[in-house]
Amino acid sequence: MDTSAKIFVAGHHGMVGSSIVRSLQRNGYTNLLLRSSSELDLRDQRSTMDFFADEKPDYVFMAAAKVGGILANKEQQAEFFYDNLAIELHTIHAAHLSGVKKFCFLGSSCIYPKLAPQPIKEDALMTGHLEPTNFGYASAKIAGVKMCEAYHDQYGFSYVALMPCNLYGPGDNFDPRSSHVLPALLRRVIETKERGEETIVLWGTGTPKREFLYVDDVASACLFLMQNEQATGLFNVGMGEDIATKDLLEKICQIVGYQGTIVPDLSKPDGTPRKVLDVSKLQALGWKPTVDLDAGIQLLYAWFLEHRGEFV
Numbered sequence: 001m002d003t004s005a006k007i008f009v010a011g012h013h014g015m016v017g018s019s020i021v022r023s024l025q026r027n028g029y030t031n032l033l034l035r036s037s038s039e040l041d042l043r044d045q046r047s048t049m050d051f052f053a054d055e056k057p058d059y060v061f062m063a064a065a066k067v068g069g070i071l072a073n074k075e076q077q078a079e080f081f082y083d084n085l086a087i088e089l090h091t092i093h094a095a096h097l098s099g100v101k102k103f104c105f106l107g108s109s110c111i112y113p114k115l116a117p118q119p120i121k122e123d124a125l126m127t128g129h130l131e132p133t134n135f136g137y138a139s140a141k142i143a144g145v146k147m148c149e150a151y152h153d154q155y156g157f158s159y160v161a162l163m164p165c166n167l168y169g170p171g172d173n174f175d176p177r178s179s180h181v182l183p184a185l186l187r188r189v190i191e192t193k194e195r196g197e198e199t200i201v202l203w204g205t206g207t208p209k210r211e212f213l214y215v216d217d218v219a220s221a222c223l224f225l226m227q228n229e230q231a232t233g234l235f236n237v238g239m240g241e242d243i244a245t246k247d248l249l250e251k252i253c254q255i256v257g258y259q260g261t262i263v264p265d266l267s268k269p270d271g272t273p274r275k276v277l278d279v280s281k282l283q284a285l286g287w288k289p290t291v292d293l294d295a296g297i298q299l300l301y302a303w304f305l306e307h308r309g310e311f312v
Helices: 015-026 045-055 070-075 077-098 132-155 181-195 215-227 245-256 293-310
Strands: 007-010 059-062 102-106 159-164 166-168 199-203 212-214 233-237 261-265
Touching: 007 015, 015 215, 045 077, 059 077, 059 215, 070 077, 070 132, 077 102, 077 132, 102 132, 102 215, 132 159, 159 215, 166 181, 166 215, 166 293, 181 199, 181 245, 181 293, 199 245, 212 215, 212 293, 215 233, 245 261, 245 293
Parallel strands: 007 059, 059 102, 102 159, 159 233, 166 212, 199 261
Antiparallel strands: none
16 A cells, blocks of 8 residues: 555544554555544445545545444344444445455454354354354344455455454443453453452353454554455454453453452353464464553553543
8 A cells, every 4th residue: 555545444433443543644644534423424325425436545444333342232233233234335335336446344253153163263254153142243244244255256346354353452442331341341440449349240150261452453454464465355363362251350450459359240141152263364474463461451451541531
């Protein structure tokens, strides 16, 4: 990508989108198209088509999505399905019609089957049943991947589709009802410590294993693949190693300095028992993450303290 290219970052106010913007700017890209959801609703076909026809971006980073944690996914299956499917349908089709040179589609590792062999390879897609608690979101993201693939096969649409593991970092969602596991645990540990409580509750058994990646690393992977003319198709993005949720909570407690007792709440769901990605395909091209989990949690802890006035 030439540094003067016109680049549309969809979802630039979100955690991933804002990190992509920072990465592009650090690398000398200045001709960025940025629209908030109030300025451009990608769920609206006419608005999306008009935007692409008028602006004609050269490249697109598709980070716009309706996202949330296990509780939000479970309670809003229809909304997660409709909103994400509408955004993808309109944006991918408009990008094709307007002649976008390359399209970066962002999904999630939840597109893979609940019981996929570990570590999960890209070819595990659509080989088994999804985790029921995020069926709506995952189904929509699978449709987006397959739409990119179909447009590539029929029209020569150039794209990369990145499936990251659990992401965290600046701009994260700390809402107790909709956040993902790491920011949710971090906020609870901080507030439990501040209240002086001697116990903290962990949802479920604490045995499920998850993989976590600092958001700036997925942004660097997006840019890396968009700059690689030969790179196309589906790519896992992650650390290549996972951690049990109980061990994660203990690590957060240590970083925050909380010394209370962890109490499991067995009435809460565990979700998928284990999920770690095989990232050999991407790493074979020369990309590797740079922020380990301990350093990433410390960075997020500092960011939360700095911005906690924004959270209620």
